[in-house]
Amino acid sequence: MQGSDHRRRPDSPRLSILTTALDRVRESTPIFLLGVALAVTFQVVYQLLRTVIALPRAQAPSWPRVRVPQRHRPVVAIPVEAPPATAPPAALAETRPIHTGAFAAFHYPPFVIYFCGLMFGVTGYFMFITAQGWLALQLTNSAAGVSVLFTISTLPMIVLTLFGGAFADRVSRRWLVCITRLMTAALLAVMGLLAVSGQLTIPSFIAVALVLGVVWSFDLPTRQALVGDLVPAPALSNAYAWQSVLQFTASTVGPIAAGQIVLAAGAGQALLIGATGHLVLALTLVMVKSHQVPSQGKESIVRRVGGGLGFIARDRSVLLLMIFATLAPLTIWGIMPLLPIVARDVLGGDAATYGLLTGAIGVGSIAGAAFIATAHRLRSKGWLALWGSFLAGGAILLMSYTQSLEVALFFLLLNGATSGVAATLQQALVQVLTPREYQGRVASVYTMTWNVQPIAVIVFGFVAESAGVPTAIWLAGAALMVSTIVLGAMGGTLRRLKA
Numbered sequence: 001m002q003g004s005d006h007r008r009r010p011d012s013p014r015l016s017i018l019t020t021a022l023d024r025v026r027e028s029t030p031i032f033l034l035g036v037a038l039a040v041t042f043q044v045v046y047q048l049l050r051t052v053i054a055l056p057r058a059q060a061p062s063w064p065r066v067r068v069p070q071r072h073r074p075v076v077a078i079p080v081e082a083p084p085a086t087a088p089p090a091a092l093a094e095t096r097p098i099h100t101g102a103f104a105a106f107h108y109p110p111f112v113i114y115f116c117g118l119m120f121g122v123t124g125y126f127m128f129i130t131a132q133g134w135l136a137l138q139l140t141n142s143a144a145g146v147s148v149l150f151t152i153s154t155l156p157m158i159v160l161t162l163f164g165g166a167f168a169d170r171v172s173r174r175w176l177v178c179i180t181r182l183m184t185a186a187l188l189a190v191m192g193l194l195a196v197s198g199q200l201t202i203p204s205f206i207a208v209a210l211v212l213g214v215v216w217s218f219d220l221p222t223r224q225a226l227v228g229d230l231v232p233a234p235a236l237s238n239a240y241a242w243q244s245v246l247q248f249t250a251s252t253v254g255p256i257a258a259g260q261i262v263l264a265a266g267a268g269q270a271l272l273i274g275a276t277g278h279l280v281l282a283l284t285l286v287m288v289k290s291h292q293v294p295s296q297g298k299e300s301i302v303r304r305v306g307g308g309l310g311f312i313a314r315d316r317s318v319l320l321l322m323i324f325a326t327l328a329p330l331t332i333w334g335i336m337p338l339l340p341i342v343a344r345d346v347l348g349g350d351a352a353t354y355g356l357l358t359g360a361i362g363v364g365s366i367a368g369a370a371f372i373a374t375a376h377r378l379r380s381k382g383w384l385a386l387w388g389s390f391l392a393g394g395a396i397l398l399m400s401y402t403q404s405l406e407v408a409l410f411f412l413l414l415n416g417a418t419s420g421v422a423a424t425l426q427q428a429l430v431q432v433l434t435p436r437e438y439q440g441r442v443a444s445v446y447t448m449t450w451n452v453q454p455i456a457v458i459v460f461g462f463v464a465e466s467a468g469v470p471t472a473i474w475l476a477g478a479a480l481m482v483s484t485i486v487l488g489a490m491g492g493t494l495r496r497l498k499a
Contacts, residue, residue, distance in 0.1 A: 105231050110231075110289050111239055123253060123277050126250050126255055127270055128270075131268075135205065136149035139202050154451060155213060157451065163217070165440045168218070168221055168225055168441075169439070174229070177285055178285040181278045184216075187215070195271060196268035221443040224443035224447065225440040227239050227240060229291050237428040241428060244420065251365070252359060252362030252365075258274070292436075308442060309445070311438050318442065322449060324487060325449040326452055327480055328392070330479075331476045331480040333456055334460040357409070361413075372424045381425050381429060382497030385422045386422075386488045392419040393484065395414040397474055401470075
């Protein structure tokens with residue numbers, strides 16, 4: 001991308017000095033990355049060999065031990081009255097058989113039923129996202145207007161998601177998701193009917209989007225925590241991995257299907273079809289048998305929110321995973337809106353080229369999540385998640401140097417695969433390490449980490465305008481690599497996670 005015409009140099013002397021410094025750093029980066037890539041490749045291959053063929057660790061030399069005689073002081077035993085023994089609640093006793101393997105989660109019928117319904121629900125969601133963007137363009141005919149309308153539904157989630165997670169720990173999660181999906185289907189049907197009849201206006205669009213944001217504030221954290229009620233703890237990581245495979249697949253298939261429907265029948269019809277997917281998910285949840293632990297205590301929602309935040313602050317592993325989850329949204333997610341400019345101005349393509357770029361990320365994400373789901377023998381999951389994040393940033397950084405479509409597709413495919421590995425492991429580790437009574441509240445904080453993406457979009461959009469798109473992409477990749485190294489160096493607990 002060095003020869004791109006999409007590069008506007010600023011008139012300000014300070015910005016000129018900044019962009020010149022960034023360009024010089026970019027020119028010296030490949031030599032440094034060659035050594036880093038060799039070291040990373042060796043470490044990844046070594047970890048995989050250890051996992052697959054049980055490669056033994058290097059044994060440290062053993063030295064003869066010298067026994068030093070110690071004085072033995074008498075120990076005075078202080079009698080302590082033992083608390084009365086209490087039997088655990090029946091709901092906490094795990095009576096389901098434990099299965100392992102690449103498809104461990106599919107041995108449990110509740111998860112199988114939920115997975116089949118989720119297939120329709122998640123596809124319907126991504127169909128809505130595509131149709132919503134097209135409707136926003138028709139209503140405003142402005143890039144700024146599309147951005148504003150597109151983010152309207154996220155505003156309530158910034159405030160209400162924490163309360164949605166606290167509510168999920170207090171009521172039946174299965175029925176709460178069923179209700180939120182029915183409401184989502186109804187709202188999408190209303191927007192679709194308004195679009196088909198030609199009566200959809202900007203105020204009605206905003207009203208429906210705001211209500212959807214309120215509904216999703218309760219739906220997202222509840223749905224994340226619901227998986228823990230459908231499978232026992234040993235199969236939880238596998239269940240989240242297969243859920244990630246489904247979500248990444250739907251994020252690739254849903255927009256393609258919605259685009260064809262919009263082209264053939266209009267955005268309103270795409271919304272109506274997407275609404276049926278949410279309805280199917282709600283109906284399947286009626287048939288699901290949940291093993292949710294009953295809520296203990298009668299604290300208020302505000303106190304429950306404080307309790308969830310306090311648990312995250314006390315548990316170092318979960319706290320580090322939350323920080324880890326914000327790295328990608330604050331860096332490489334911020335350059336995703338620049339991909340249309342890359343397709344047109346850097347690669348010399350069109351809308352089809354842009355579709356190939358986004359499709360490469362989607363296919364790579366599916367492959368990465370499927371690898372985690374099937375590689376059930378992996379133990380060093382903290383290390384693997386850190387390597388995945390580091391390589392994802394490296395792939396984006398290297399993509400900034402090319403003007404070839406084939407090379408760009410390769411690096412985006414690699415980015416999708418490594419990002420899929422990191423994101424799948426982050427989500428699974430957070431829920432595996434969280435007690436079941438806190439899972440809804442912890443899931444709400446985890447989903448809120450995705451909401452920091454607009455900050456990165458603004459920052460890297462400014463960099464692209466002042467220093468050029470290639471420099472913005474390079475800076476996003478470098479930022480993710482450096483932040484991952486810093487987090488890995490400071491978070492020894494994170495590196496040692498093996499859940």
